[in-house]
Amino acid sequence: xxxxxxxxxxxxxxxxxxxxxxxxxxxxxxxxxxxxxxxxxxxxxxxxxxxxxxxxxxxxxxxxxxxxxxxxxxxxxxxxxxxxxxxxxxxxxxxxxxxxxxxxxxxxxxxxxxxxxxxxx
Amino acid sequence: xxxxxxxxxxxxxxxxxxxxxxxxxxxxxxxxxxxxxxxxxxxxxxxxxxxxxxxxxxxxxxxxxxxxxxxxxxxxxxxxxxxxxxxxxxxxxxxxxxxxxxxxxxxxxxxxxxxxxxxxxxxxxxxxxxxxxxxxxxxxxxxxxxxxxxxxxxxxxxxxxxxxxxxxxxxxxxxxxxxxxxxxxxxxxxxxxxxxxxxxxxxxxxxxxxxxxxxxxxxxxxxxxxxxxxxxxxxxxxxxxxxxxxxxxxxxxxxxxxxxxxxxxxxxxxxxxxxxxxxxxxxxxxxxxxxxxxxxxxxxxxxxxxxxxxxxxxxxxxxxxxxxxxxxxxxxxxxxxxxxxxxxxxxxxxxxxxxxxxxxxxxxxxxxxxxxxxxxxxxxxxxxxxxxxxxxxxxxxxxxxxxxxxxxxxxxxxxxxxxxxxxxxxxxxxxxxxxxxxxxxxxxxxxxxxxxxxxxxxxxxxxxxxxxxxxxxxxxxxxxxxxxxxxxxxxxxxxxxxxxxxxxxxxxxxxxxxxxxxxxxxxxxxxxxxxxxxxxxxxxxxxxxxxxxxxxx
Ligand code: HEM
Ligand code: SF4
Numbered sequence: 025x026x027x028x029x030x031x032x033x034x035x036x037x038x039x040x041x042x043x044x045x046x047x048x049x050x051x052x053x054x055x056x057x058x059x060x061x062x063x064x065x066x067x068x069x070x071x072x073x074x075x076x077x078x079x080x081x082x083x084x085x086x087x088x089x090x091x092x093x094x095x096x097x098x099x100x101x102x103x104x105x106x107x108x109x110x111x112x113x114x115x116x117x118x119x120x121x122x123x124x125x126x127x128x129x130x131x132x133x134x135x136x137x138x139x140x141x142x143x144x145x
Numbered sequence: 146x147x148x149x150x151x152x153x154x155x156x157x158x159x160x161x162x163x164x165x166x167x168x169x170x171x172x173x174x175x176x177x178x179x180x181x182x183x184x185x186x187x188x189x190x191x192x193x194x195x196x197x198x199x200x201x202x203x204x205x206x207x208x209x210x211x212x213x214x215x216x217x218x219x220x221x222x223x224x225x226x227x228x229x230x231x232x233x234x235x236x237x238x239x240x241x242x243x244x245x246x247x248x249x250x251x252x253x254x255x256x257x258x259x260x261x262x263x264x265x266x267x268x269x270x271x272x273x274x275x276x277x278x279x280x281x282x283x284x285x286x287x288x289x290x291x292x293x294x295x296x297x298x299x300x301x302x303x304x305x306x307x308x309x310x311x312x313x314x315x316x317x318x319x320x321x322x323x324x325x326x327x328x329x330x331x332x333x334x335x336x337x338x339x340x341x342x343x344x345x346x347x348x349x350x351x352x353x354x355x356x357x358x359x360x361x362x363x364x365x366x367x368x369x370x371x372x373x374x375x376x377x378x379x380x381x382x383x384x385x386x387x388x389x390x391x392x393x394x395x396x397x398x399x400x401x402x403x404x405x406x407x408x409x410x411x412x413x414x415x416x417x418x419x420x421x422x423x424x425x426x427x428x429x430x431x432x433x434x435x436x437x438x439x440x441x442x443x444x445x446x447x448x449x450x451x452x453x454x455x456x457x458x459x460x461x462x463x464x465x466x467x468x469x470x471x472x473x474x475x476x477x478x479x480x481x482x483x484x485x486x487x488x489x490x491x492x493x494x495x496x497x498x499x500x501x502x503x504x505x506x507x508x509x510x511x512x513x514x515x516x517x518x519x520x521x522x523x524x525x526x527x528x529x530x531x532x533x534x535x536x537x538x539x540x541x542x543x544x545x546x547x548x549x550x551x552x553x554x555x556x557x558x559x560x561x562x563x564x565x566x567x568x569x570x571x572x573x574x575x576x577x578x579x580x581x582x583x584x585x586x587x588x589x590x591x592x593x594x595x596x597x598x599x600x601x602x603x604x605x606x607x608x609x610x611x612x613x614x615x616x617x618x619x620x621x622x623x624x625x626x627x628x629x630x631x632x633x634x635x636x637x638x639x640x641x642x643x644x645x646x647x648x649x650x651x652x653x654x655x656x657x658x659x660x661x662x663x664x665x666x667x668x669x670x671x672x673x674x675x676x677x678x679x680x681x682x683x684x685x686x687x688x689x690x691x692x693x694x695x696x697x698x
Pocket of ligand 2: 557558559560563564565566567570596597598599600601602603
């Protein structure tokens with residue numbers, strides 16, 4: 025048997041049907057809003073199974089899919105900036121954030137003055 | 146201005162009742178998302194990254210004060226107290242709950258606004274010159290025609306399932322403020338031997354294949370407009386590609402078949418269409434035109450305006466950038482900037498909406514407009530009322546004096562909201578505006594336009610400086626284009642070269658500005674003219690030479 029290619033860990037995520045906000049599937053099968061409480065799936069077959077289960081719950085959520093994630097200190101963390109924005113909310117309106125910027129969130133885009141202060145120029 | 150009649154109201158009430166039932170059936174699980182999605186899209190309801198989004202059309206960008214209050218009410222009651230005005234003269238609410246959207250629709254219907262055909266493969270909101278009916282350079286107000294098109298296209302049985310979305314833009318002025326050549330059909334009012342008519346352009350569009358519209362008829366008599374447009378739609382409906390979403394827009398149909406062949410198909414269709422209309426549309430148009438009669442202008446005392454200008458430098462700076470010539474010398478067109486430095490372009494709070502509605506009532510005959518550049522326009526203001534109006538704008542953070550300057554940026558929602566985005570867009574606009582704030586008056590007229598993916602909702606192709614955010618191997622990367630033009634000299638910008646990472650895009654734009662200031666022949670040569678005179682080379686050097694190469698990725 026050939027060795028399986030390495031599998032990037034996954035989470036199951038979707039948007040809540042009624043509200044539209046981002047939800048994640050937890051290990052106990054609940055839809056949770058906090059990424060760190062999502063189930064980090066490290067096995068491909070299990071990931072497909074969990075996705076199928078999520079797809080059977082289309083009266084609860086819209087568009088479930090598997091997203092790449094990594095193991096963080098307190099639960100899964102995003103690896104791509106799109107998932108980071110989904111986890112934390114729009115960056116232009118701090119008042120509409122739902123969580124502090126997740127790991128993998130790109131840095132704020134700096135003005136000239138901020139860049140000078142940071143020594144980035 | 147156009148008022149809904151009983152038929153319009155009954156139609157909308159029924160449509161909302163239908164949608165309410167569809168939402169209920171989706172929520173209880175009897176409709177799948179697959180079944181529901183096209184239904185919600187037909188009613189302007191999207192699902193974005195963090196929430197549903199409800200897109201409401203502001204037909205030809207025209208609003209009465211009570212309609213603006215209606216938007217404010219909806220924003221406060223069912224959303225988070227603000228709305229986002231877009232380049233297509235729509236307003237988007239970013240946070241509605243699905244179950245509330247039918248109530249939002251019902252409320253908007255009471256002030257004569259709806260969301261039908263703000264999505265889907267239909268004829269979308271007809272956009273128009275935001276100075277229509279007020280501009281000094283106008284041949285005639287294009288909005289009655291736009292309203293005729295709206296009535297004709299809304300729920301038009303033949304055109305509900307086009308190969309792809311379909312956008313029409315119209316201007317009544319030789320100076321094109323409606324980017325008509327970026328639309329599937331662009332209409333520019335012209336006169337020939339005293340007879341009113343239109344130059345008709347087809348096949349414009351931005352997105353992944355940006356194309357400037359081509360003239361299919363240089364003079365179409367006004368009375369032939371609807372049948373001719375119907376002929377264009379019919380020819381497109383038959384020939385447009387349904388096999389490939391990316392080749393389905395009219396621009397590709399025209400490109401692949403050639404303008405001549407497409408024109409032949411339209412002309413072949415035209416006689417039968419014209420015969421079928423038998424003049425009924427002209428009667429409707431006459432009734433609509435009566436509703437667009439200009440307000441009863443009162444005289445405005447220019448002396449009071451001049452005195453305020455002389456006395457108050459802040460007022461003067463604002464007047465110099467934010468006023469445009471009205472067709473009456475004693476009035477002015479006021480553009481209210483929704484681009485305070487560091488703010489999200491196009492966002493407007495409910496409080497600001499109400500303040501604008503009150504100002505329109507107090508000084509502007511109750512009329513408002515939304516521009517494709519994501520600003521609000523008060524189209525008719527007597528000059529002597531301008532100081533008082535300016536004072537109220539200041540109280541509401543609406544007096545930014547930057548119209549047409551570097552910080553008057555169009556930016557699409559980008560990665561902060563949009564599911565299709567490949568990079569952030571709004572934060573780039575915010576950082577550029579803050580960075581250039583102090584010297585933008587010196588820099589002068591400049592259009593910076595930013596999109597968060599190749600769909601080009603932020604019009605980057607027609608920006609003097611266009612910025613396109615992409616995802617390169619999981620990292621944001623920003624491509625720059627130069628030399629785009631959104632006016633009657635419409636042009637698609639040219640790529641400078643490799644893109645820049647997020648922390649290098651603002652300094653890159655600054656280098657372009659530095660280069661321009663050095664190269665221009667004087668303060669009266671705007672950026673775009675310097676670029677046209679000298680071409681890409683010196684700007685490219687400013688971006689990539691001087692040890693800056695490492696900036697690009
Ligand atoms: C839910 C968010 C949005 C989605 C999903 C979306 C989707 C798209 C897509 C797929 C295209 C490309 C069409 C094509 O090339 O055939 C496009 C084009 C365009 N959109 Fe959006 N858009 C969104 C928001 C906006 C906003 C906020 C604006 C105004 C600021 C806007 C204005 C435009 C314009 C002007 C174009 C280019 C003109 C054209 O060729 O059609 N869109 N949009
Ligand atoms: S250009 Fe792309 S990112 Fe921006 S709103 Fe349009 S689809 Fe979304």
